[in-house]
Amino acid sequence: MLPIESYRAARWLRTTNLVLQAVLFLTLFGGLNYLALHYHWRFDLSQHRRYSLSPETVSYLRELTHPVHIVVTLTPDSENADAVQAYHDVQNLLREYVYVTATNYDAKADRDGRIQVDYLDVYQNRREAEALKIDQSDVIQFLGPLDSRRTVMLNELYEYEQKRRTSFKGEQTITAAILDVSYPQRKKICFLTGHGEMSTDNVSPVRGLSGLREELRLRNFDIETLDLSITRRVPDEVNLIIICLPTGPTGRFQPFEEELLRQYLNSRAGRIILTIDPARNAA
Numbered sequence: 001m002l003p004i005e006s007y008r009a010a011r012w013l014r015t016t017n018l019v020l021q022a023v024l025f026l027t028l029f030g031g032l033n034y035l036a037l038h039y040h041w042r043f044d045l046s047q048h049r050r051y052s053l054s055p056e057t058v059s060y061l062r063e064l065t066h067p068v069h070i071v072v073t074l075t076p077d078s079e080n081a082d083a084v085q086a087y088h089d090v091q092n093l094l095r096e097y098v099y100v101t102a103t104n105y106d107a108k109a110d111r112d113g114r115i116q117v118d119y120l121d122v123y124q125n126r127r128e129a130e131a132l133k134i135d136q137s138d139v140i141q142f143l144g145p146l147d148s149r150r151t152v153m154l155n156e157l158y159e160y161e162q163k164r165r166t167s168f169k170g171e172q173t174i175t176a177a178i179l180d181v182s183y184p185q186r187k188k189i190c191f192l193t194g195h196g197e198m199s200t201d202n203v204s205p206v207r208g209l210s211g212l213r214e215e216l217r218l219r220n221f222d223i224e225t226l227d228l229s230i231t232r233r234v235p236d237e238v239n240l241i242i243i244c245l246p247t248g249p250t251g252r253f254q255p256f257e258e259e260l261l262r263q264y265l266n267s268r269a270g271r272i273i274l275t276i277d278p279a280r281n282a283a
Contacts, residue, residue, distance in 0.1 A: 053096050057175045061100045064113030068178055069143040070094065071132060072119045074154075082165075083138045086154055090140065091119075093170045097178075115178070140174070144181025152177050172218060179220035187239040189216060190226035195251040198244040200225065207246055228257045234264045243274045 053061075072094070074087040094117045104113030122129040122137050133149075134141050140152040156173050158165045191200050191209065200223065202208035213223050226234070226241065234241070241264065253261075264270040 053100060053171060057171055058100055060175060060179060061097065061113075061115070062104065064101060064104055064115075064178075064182055065111050066145040066182055067112050068115050068182060070097075070115060070117045070174075071134060071141040071143065072117065073122050073129075073134060073137045073139050073141070075119075075121050075137075078138070080138065083154060086138075086157055089168055089170055090157065090174075093174065097174065140177075142177045142181045144178075144184075146184065148181040148184045150177045150180050176218040176220065183220055186220055186222040188222040188224060188235075188237050189240045189242060190224050190235075190238050192228070192241055192243045193225045194227040194229050195253060196246065198246050209244060228260055229254065232256075232260075234260055234268075234270070238264075238270070240271045240273065243272065245274070245276045 072087070072090060074083055074090060076084055076087050078084050078087070094115075097115045098117055101113055101115045104111065106112075120129060120132070120134065122134060129135065132141065132143070136151070138154050142150045142152065144150075152173055157168065157170050159167045159169055191197065191213075193199070198207050198209050200209045200213040203210045216223055226238070228234070241261070261272065265272060
């Protein structure tokens with residue numbers, strides 16, 4: 001074989017090798033991008049998973065059918081050290097809210113439950129602040145459908161003990177605000193009273209339901225008490241009645257009260273939750 005022919009063959013082999021390497025590289029790059037687009041994972045590496053959303057919050061967010069606009073007037077260059085810390089805490093947390101609701105848009109179903117977050121300096125952007133009717137700094141404004149709005153103050157984002165911050169409760173507060181502006185018509189839950197039931201105003205760990213009341217309010221429920229001996233009827237807007245009977249003797253239900261509760265269940269397809277002492281005779 002002539003030298004020129006061996007050189008030509010080697011050149012073709014090198015060219016073919018380079019082309020194959022380029023094709024393999026592009027295929028690998030395209031495959032990695034496809035996997036990253038359709039099969040991606042997010043990890044919260046912060047201490048105690050500080051910025052991870054709970055499954056309950058994620059469930060609420062994925063059911064949103066109307067957009068929510070969140071305007072944060074906290075700034076990273078504030079002279080208030082607490083406001084600067086709150087800015088960073090809120091910024092990291094709100095990224096998760098935007099991420100979870102990114103797929104809530106469906107043009108065919110006319111559904112847009114996405115969350116939009118903007119950061120606004122009310123002093124440097126007066127015109128925009130006035131357009132949004134925001135005139136206060138270091139707050140978070142939640143704007144929902146039908147011009148519903150709610151303002152969250154700085155001290156609502158943290159728990160305090162002896163005037164010192166002890167923990168960040170941003171998810172709890174922000175989720176409650178989103179539910180508040182997204183569903184202005186709250187469902188009403190009534191706690192029955194008049195027979196020695198446990199009280200929603202009592203903070204006692206044994207007979208009190210104040211903690212349960214606050215948890216339900218955070219989930220956008222309207223909480224009231226109901227004494228049938230006074231009202232003589234179950235209000236039309238009641239969605240659920242809770243009867244929490246404590247240990248020990250309680251007052252008896254009058255026949256007309258039993259009939260009102262029976263009608264509420266049968267005629268109005270109502271719901272009742274009854275809690276009793278395991279040792280109590282239900283009859």
